[in-house]
Amino acid sequence: MASATAGKSGGAGAAKSTLFYIFIVLFVLASILPLLWVFKMSIVSKADLFASPVATAFAPPVGTSYDTVFANPTFRRALLNSVVIAGVTTVICLFFGALAGYAIARLRFRFKSSVMTLILAISFFPAVAILAPLFQQFSTFGLIDTYWSVIIANVVFALPLTVWILVAFFKELPRDLEEAAQVDGATTLQAFRKVIVPLAAPGVFTCAILTFIAAWNEFLFANTFLFTPQTQPVTVVIPNFATQYTTDYGAQAAAAVVVTVPLVIMVLIFQRRIVSGLTAGAVKG
Amino acid sequence: MASASRSGGKKKGGFFREEFGNPERRTAYLMILPTILVIFAIALFPVLYSVVLSLTDSTITGIGGFVGFENYAEMFQNPGFREGLYNTVVFTVVAVFFEFIIGLAIALAINRAFRGRGLVRAAILVPWAFPTVVSAVMWRLMFQDQVGVVNWLANDVLGVIAQPILSDRTLLLIAAIGVDVWKTTPFMALLLLAGLLTIPEDVYEAARVDGANVFQRFFSITMPLLKPALLVALLFRTLESYRVFDLFWGMSNRELESLSTFVYEGVKISQLQFAQGNAAAVFIFVTAFLLALVFIKVFGMQTSTED
Numbered sequence: 001m002a003s004a005t006a007g008k009s010g011g012a013g014a015a016k017s018t019l020f021y022i023f024i025v026l027f028v029l030a031s032i033l034p035l036l037w038v039f040k041m042s043i044v045s046k047a048d049l050f051a052s053p054v055a056t057a058f059a060p061p062v063g064t065s066y067d068t069v070f071a072n073p074t075f076r077r078a079l080l081n082s083v084v085i086a087g088v089t090t091v092i093c094l095f096f097g098a099l100a101g102y103a104i105a106r107l108r109f110r111f112k113s114s115v116m117t118l119i120l121a122i123s124f125f126p127a128v129a130i131l132a133p134l135f136q137q138f139s140t141f142g143l144i145d146t147y148w149s150v151i152i153a154n155v156v157f158a159l160p161l162t163v164w165i166l167v168a169f170f171k172e173l174p175r176d177l178e179e180a181a182q183v184d185g186a187t188t189l190q191a192f193r194k195v196i197v198p199l200a201a202p203g204v205f206t207c208a209i210l211t212f213i214a215a216w217n218e219f220l221f222a223n224t225f226l227f228t229p230q231t232q233p234v235t236v237v238i239p240n241f242a243t244q245y246t247t248d249y250g251a252q253a254a255a256a257v258v259v260t261v262p263l264v265i266m267v268l269i270f271q272r273r274i275v276s277g278l279t280a281g282a283v284k285g
Numbered sequence: 286m287a288s289a290s291r292s293g294g295k296k297k298g299g300f301f302r303e304e305f306g307n308p309e310r311r312t313a314y315l316m317i318l319p320t321i322l323v324i325f326a327i328a329l330f331p332v333l334y335s336v337v338l339s340l341t342d343s344t345i346t347g348i349g350g351f352v353g354f355e356n357y358a359e360m361f362q363n364p365g366f367r368e369g370l371y372n373t374v375v376f377t378v379v380a381v382f383f384e385f386i387i388g389l390a391i392a393l394a395i396n397r398a399f400r401g402r403g404l405v406r407a408a409i410l411v412p413w414a415f416p417t418v419v420s421a422v423m424w425r426l427m428f429q430d431q432v433g434v435v436n437w438l439a440n441d442v443l444g445v446i447a448q449p450i451l452s453d454r455t456l457l458l459i460a461a462i463g464v465d466v467w468k469t470t471p472f473m474a475l476l477l478l479a480g481l482l483t484i485p486e487d488v489y490e491a492a493r494v495d496g497a498n499v500f501q502r503f504f505s506i507t508m509p510l511l512k513p514a515l516l517v518a519l520l521f522r523t524l525e526s527y528r529v530f531d532l533f534w535g536m537s538n539r540e541l542e543s544l545s546t547f548v549y550e551g552v553k554i555s556q557l558q559f560a561q562g563n564a565a566a567v568f569i570f571v572t573a574f575l576l577a578l579v580f581i582k583v584f585g586m587q588t589s590t591e592d
């Protein structure tokens with residue numbers, strides 16, 4: 001790793017690298033500071049928050065905003081709804097995506113590039129273009145205001161990501177293993193299920209994280225198809241919070257922080273996997 | 286590859302025999318089928334249905350008679366639509382421009398091994414992983430005129446603006462662009478960095494031996510070899526910005542119109558605008574499709590993963 005850079009910098013290395021680290025620090029601060037500020041807003045008293053940003057910055061921490069948020073049954077329910085919706089979407093996407101991804105990565109068939117183009121096209125598809133027809137369809141089937149309305153709509157937009165990442169991962173696995181299984185008499189599907197799926201577990205896991213984040217963050221469908229607190233996920237409840245607690249900015253900040261904490265933890269734990277998954281899907285395309 | 290002709294001689298079996306008689310191909314089609322069905326049922330069929338709705342005077346409850354392109358004509362007259370189109374185009378062009386320039390600079394800077402790489406990567410991913418609508422709400426708090434730190438800085442400390450940010454549509458649009466640049470520049474940098482990592486170091490070595498300077502190396506090696514990754518990143522970001530909804534919605538309480546918020550208003554909220562909402566939906570779909578085509582045809586982007 002270090003050898004690649006050793007030759008580059010040469011003599012003026014020290015000054016250059018100081019400049020480099022200043023740049024890096026500025027960049028990291030720009031990314032993180034706004035979030036830390038909102039966090040700070042969530043742990044000060046109302047009086048300090050309204051006094052001035054300087055007062056906010058140096059105020060002692062209080063937990064009242066979090067009490068307000070967690071005392072709200074709608075918010076607690078919304079967290080649960082988000083977990084269910086994102087979780088089920090992820091499972092369905094992985095199932096469909098693993099099948100399609102394997103076929104694209106390994107098997108020979110006609111229309112392969114057409115299929116890939118179609119799947120890619122869906123990830124560019126403006127979701128808003130199908131809101132009205134989906135709404136009518138879901139009404140007909142009685143799906144409006146159920147988890148399924150959002151899960152079904154989410155699947156089609158999360159699936160391209162799943163397929164692309166899994167194709168990239170499947171392509172990296174050695175071919176000999178499944179060929180050996182097939183020589184031993186396994187069918188293509190058996191070879192896939194018994195040899196490839198276990199081997200691809202790390203890739204599938206990475207893919208699951210990314211799909212889960214995408215589904216957790218979805219807003220448009222949830223805001224359109226779900227009407228009641230029994231089904232609405234956090235992404236819908238948070239903006240509503242802003243209208244409900246019009247002047248309780250601390251509560252709004254606390255709500256935003258609570259929703260993002262699980263994501264921050266996920267990112268910190270899995271950052272390496274997330275990066276490899278994202279770049280595998282995007283760059284090789 | 287040679288094995289494809291193993292069952293040769295039976296060419297006359299016809300297309301279906303050829304495609305489905307082969308067990309490997311049959312399995313492949315079976316494995317692809319669920320995904321294709323989902324795409325057709327939940328994306329392609331509805332969009333065709335939207336086209337039909339946009340050509341009729343339908344309401345939310347029932348299909349009306351055929352009216353041709355009347356809805357489209359009315360839509361272009363609608364000030365809400367025009368404002369949405371203007372905001373969307375400005376937002377897309379300006380945001381993607383800055384994200385690209387800054388993202389490329391960051392990618393070039395961090396394309397080396399250094400201490401604290403993990404920290405930088407985490408800093409990159411954290412804003413990206415947040416729900417857009419939650420980022421919008423967070424920033425709205427910071428733009429707010431009573432407690433917002435950004436508003437306080439711009440108004441009281443620096444004195445660059447005279448009015449509260451959230452009360453002015455132009456300022457709101459600028460603010461939305463700023464939030465988008467904040468949220469997605471790191472992600473753009475990440476995609477470009479991944480592209481940079483695929484360029485072998487010895488190409489630069491050879492160029493250096495031949496006496497090429499930094500700029501020559503950048504324009505004749507980095508840019509051409511980075512092109513595939515660069516196009517993917519640009520196309521992704523352009524089309525994502527073009528359908529902007531969550532950000533405008535969360536930041537402005539419906540004051541900042543985009544094409545998507547116009548559609549949403551039409552098909553969800555105001556029953557009177559249902560037909561125009563559908564026309565606008567089809568408009569977004571068609572123009573987004575054309576944008577993608579431009580990237581693929583003009584810039585020669587590759588969409589297949591054949592190797």
